[in-house]
Amino acid sequence: MKRTHHCGQLTKESVGEEVHLIGWVDSIRDHGGIIFVDLRDREGLTQLVFNPEDNRALAEEASVLKPESVIGIRGTVGPRPEETINRKLVTGEIEVTAAVLEVHNVAQTPPFPIDDAKGDKVNEDLRLTYRYLDLRRPKMQRIFRNRHRAGKATRDYFDEEGFLEVETPFLFKSTPEGAREYLVPSRLNPGEFYALTQSPQQFKQMLMVAGVEKYYQLARCFRDEDLRADRQPEFTQIDLEMSFIDREEMYALIEGLIRRIWKEVLDVEVTAPFARMPYVDAMNRYGSDKPDTRFGMEMVDLGEVFAKSEFKVFASTLKAGGAIKAFNAKGLADLTQGELNHLTETARSLGAKGLAFIKAEKGEWKSPIVKFFSEDEKAALAEKLGIEEGDSVFFAADEWDRACTVMGRIRLEAAELLKKKGRLEIDPGRYDFLWVVDFPLLVLEEEAGRYVAAHHPFTAPVPEDIGLLDSDPRAVRGQHYDLVLNGVELGGGSIRVHQQALQKKLFEDVFKIPPEVAEDRFGYMLKSFGYGAPPHGGIALGFDRLVAILSGVTSIRDVIAFPKTQKGQCLMTDSPGPVTEKQLRDLHIQLTDTARERE
C-alpha cells in the first residue's frame, strides 16, 4: 500500500478523497465503541477514526493496536464535527475514516515516552541506547531538518561563489604537536600507523598550491581528546580555503555564508558586517577570547586606582606586573553563601587564590576587603564600576591573563545566577556575531620554555610585525581570526604563510622544531612552496555547534544522529569493542597486560 499523502498534509480541501496513509501509531483513544488513532510520520499527525457502526471487524482490529506500531490505512477524508476541530493540529479540521488497515509491525512498549516534553527529561544514556526511538521524537526530526538545510545552504552558497567541494583523506599521518589523534594500524606496513585527520588543514593548503583556488568541504574531523557538551571525538567542520584572499575578503565571504544559513534555516536576517574586537580588548573587557556580548557587566581595570594602595594584596600584585580586574554583577547583592562559595570554588579551580567581592546592601558595602580601602579608592570604585544599592562586585588580582580569565568566568556564572533569579533576560532570537582579531601569533609554553603557535604553525604574521619575530616574538600578531556567536567559538582561521623561507624560519627559529623533524613532518609542504604557492587563507566553522545554536540546544550530541558518550562509547552499538587475536596478528599488534585484563 503506497501512501498518497503524509500525515501533516490533509486539510479540509481534501474532504471526500480516498487516501492511503502510513506511519507510526502515536496514541490510541479507545472509547469502547469509537476508536481514535493518531497516526504519525515525520511530517505530522493525522487522526484516524474506526467506528464499529460502520465496520465492526476493523474496529476490533484497531482496538488491539499498540503505540509505536507501524500501520498503513486506506480511508476517506471527512470533516470533523465543528465542536471537535483541533486547532493545535495542521490536520485538525479533518479525520480519516479507515476502510482498510494493514499492520506492518506491532511494537513492544517503548522503554521511555516518545514525546518531546517527556523525552527531554529522560536520562541520556537510555536515550542513546535506544537512539532510534529517541530520534523519532518530533524535536529530533526538526533538528535533522535544520542540519540538512544548513548543509544545503552551505553547499549552495559556496557553489554560487565558485568554490569546489573536494574530499580529502581521513587516513593521514601522525602530526603529534596538535590534538591527540586516533591511530590506525597499517596491515601492509608493519609497525606503522595512519592517523585520522584532526582537520584537513595541510591537504587544503596543498589544494591551493594545486591551483584549485577555492575549496570547501563539509569535513569530518577526528580528535582523541576528552569530551564535552560541545566536543565529540568525530565532528563536522565547514572547511574552506581560498587563494588570493585577504582578511577583509574572508570576513565578507563568511558573513555572506552565515546570512544565507540563518535565512534558509530560521528565516532570520542577520546584520552584517559583524563587529570586530581585538583579542586584547576581548580579554580586558570580557575575560575571554570568545566573549558573550549579549549582556553588559563588562570588566574594568583598576590598576590606576590601586597603584599606591595600602591594601597589600592589590598593591603587590600590581608591583609584580599583574592586574586588578573587577566587574559589577548588577543586582546580585542577594546571592547566598552557597552561591558565593560556588563562585569562589570556580575562581580557585582557575588558579585564583580566592574571590574578593563587595555586596552593596542596605546602604553599606559588605565585604571582607573594603576596610583596607581609602576613601579616595572607594569613591573611584563606585564611579568606575557604577556601584548602586543591590549590586555585587567581584575582583581578581593576578597575572593579567589569569585575572582576566577568572573574572570572565565569574561574569558568566553571575549572569547565570541573575537569569535564574529572573533579573537578566536574553532574547533567544538574539545573535551576537563577532570577529575576534589580532591574536598573538605565539604563546609561551611555560613548561617547555618555548613559543608555540597560538593557532597553528602555518598562520601568517601581520606583515608590519614580521620584523619583531626575532626581537620581540610575543608582540607579533597573527593574521588569525575567530568567529564568535553568543559566547561560543564557531570557528577560526587565518591567512597562511605561503613563502618557503618564512615557513622554514617559523618552524626552525621560532617554534624550535629540529630541522629533521620539520623535514619529516612538513617537508612535502615546504617543498611544494618552492613550486609556485599562491597567497591563501581559510577558515573552519564547527558545523555541529552551528546547528546546535540554530536549533536552540546546548549539546552537540543533540544534533549528531549517533553521538558518543563522555567515555567515547556508542551505547546503541556498544562500540568500541574487542577484536580477535587473528585481527591483531594481521595488524602486527600485541595487547599489554592491562588491556587484556580489562576484557
Add this chain to the structure above:
RNA sequence: GGGGUAGUAGCUCAGUUGGUUAGAGCGCCUGCCUGUCACGCAGGAGGUCGCGAGUUCGAGUCUCGUCUAUCCCGCCA
C-alpha cells in the same frame, strides 16, 4: 588525571532524625465507556533502592570503595 551533580517501579521523581509492609504521577495489564485528541472511570501487576564492603539491634538514608551518565578543570596546534 582532578572537582561537582545524579543513579529508588518501564519513565520522571518523592522518601523527614537511621526504625513497621518503600510511595506518587505517567506508562503497562484487566474491565467499563460511541466524539476523543494528555480521553474518562474502576481495579491490578510491577522494586537486587546502580554494585560491593563497612558501621549499627536495625541502612534507600551514615562511611569507604566501585561502576555508569552528565557538567567543568586539565587537554582540545
